[in-house]
Amino acid sequence: MTGVRVLVGTQKGAFTLTSDGRRAEWEVEGPLFGGWQVYHVAGSPADPNRIYLSQTSEWFGQILQRSDDGGKSWAPVSNDFRYATEAGTHQWYDGTPHPWEFARVWHLEPSSDDPDTVLAGVEDAALFKSSDGGETWEELAGLRTQPSGPAWQPGAGGMCVHTVLVDPSDPNRLHVAISAAGVFRSEDAGVTWRPANRGLHSVGIPDGDAEVGHCVHRIARHPSRPDTLFMQKHWDVMRSDDSGDSWREISGDLPSDFGFPIAVHAHEPDTVYVVPITSDSEHYPPEGKLRVYRSRCGGNEWEPLTIGLPQANSYVNVLRDAMAVDSLDSCGIYFGTTGGQVYASPDAGDTWAPIVRDLPRVLSVEVQTLP
Numbered sequence: 001m002t003g004v005r006v007l008v009g010t011q012k013g014a015f016t017l018t019s020d021g022r023r024a025e026w027e028v029e030g031p032l033f034g035g036w037q038v039y040h041v042a043g044s045p046a047d048p049n050r051i052y053l054s055q056t057s058e059w060f061g062q063i064l065q066r067s068d069d070g071g072k073s074w075a076p077v078s079n080d081f082r083y084a085t086e087a088g089t090h091q092w093y094d095g096t097p098h099p100w101e102f103a104r105v106w107h108l109e110p111s112s113d114d115p116d117t118v119l120a121g122v123e124d125a126a127l128f129k130s131s132d133g134g135e136t137w138e139e140l141a142g143l144r145t146q147p148s149g150p151a152w153q154p155g156a157g158g159m160c161v162h163t164v165l166v167d168p169s170d171p172n173r174l175h176v177a178i179s180a181a182g183v184f185r186s187e188d189a190g191v192t193w194r195p196a197n198r199g200l201h202s203v204g205i206p207d208g209d210a211e212v213g214h215c216v217h218r219i220a221r222h223p224s225r226p227d228t229l230f231m232q233k234h235w236d237v238m239r240s241d242d243s244g245d246s247w248r249e250i251s252g253d254l255p256s257d258f259g260f261p262i263a264v265h266a267h268e269p270d271t272v273y274v275v276p277i278t279s280d281s282e283h284y285p286p287e288g289k290l291r292v293y294r295s296r297c298g299g300n301e302w303e304p305l306t307i308g309l310p311q312a313n314s315y316v317n318v319l320r321d322a323m324a325v326d327s328l329d330s331c332g333i334y335f336g337t338t339g340g341q342v343y344a345s346p347d348a349g350d351t352w353a354p355i356v357r358d359l360p361r362v363l364s365v366e367v368q369t370l371p
Helices: none
Strands: 003-010 013-020 027-032 037-044 047-057 061-067 089-091 097-099 104-110 118-123 126-130 160-166 174-179 182-186 216-220 229-233 237-240 258-264 272-277 292-295 303-305 323-325 333-336 342-345 353-356 362-370
Touching: 003 047, 003 333, 003 342, 013 037, 013 353, 037 362, 047 104, 047 362, 061 104, 104 160, 126 160, 160 216, 174 216, 182 216, 216 258, 229 258, 258 323, 272 323, 333 362
Parallel strands: 037 104, 323 362
Antiparallel strands: 003 013, 003 037, 003 362, 013 027, 037 047, 047 061, 089 097, 104 118, 118 126, 118 160, 160 174, 174 182, 216 229, 229 237, 258 272, 272 292, 292 303, 323 333, 333 342, 342 353
């Protein structure tokens, strides 16, 4: 029977959660690299044995690991992330110039058809590519040297490329989201880029309708409809039907339009999931009720999904990379919290149950389908 492997990165290591297609009982393994911040763990869609992992610490810096046997063993790969050019600056929090500096890998995006090809979104905002399983890395420098680059400014968590989308119908078309610069699109496999933020409005920046400078928390799409993008912004849930050329708000009847993750059902391109948070200063669910909200019509109309989730005294957060879906016939939805719980729904969000509790703060959740 087809199964799933949920890959969880936390503040103090990584964990693998494995189940069969029923997704009722789970085998929990970990921590891997205990004590290290594991920002992201990503499995290859092309090879269930291939997994990439980004770990970091204040003492030892950034290390990338690769597994070729489904997480049983690991080996470090290259951590030589050198900007193609060191020249120039971006803006710091206070608006003063700041040199580009590599800090960590935030997001790993393995190719859908080649286990040796993987993209890495890093802080300070840049995109790197490896075609040899992480042994060497080359910056796709057109992103960082895009004309608006000197005006980019960090969000509260740093200036990071945290989302990377590759169009399954056209691998030359890429989208990235940068906190706090916005969305950028390439039509030539990352050689050149342009902003894709028209229609976004942000409070607290000099020009609320500017071409860049928006704090985008996450973008997502369904592979069958690559021109339709969904966005969870610092405030506002947004939708684009023209690959990011324009955006419109779809927050509708959500209790709050602030949040971090957003995900799309594996088989229903108009079914979207978000986790509302009270505000940008109160990073916990409204009324202390942990609710995932689902729209079956592509936005505006949302329903709370509560069965199996705590509906009192829940003050956890769900971070931008901490929600994922599987590709089984009954689509599974997964998310992890800053309180260390990982929840799973085998029925597209109708019911939920914790796979595991009391992990360290969850930073990322990804899913691999197993044969």
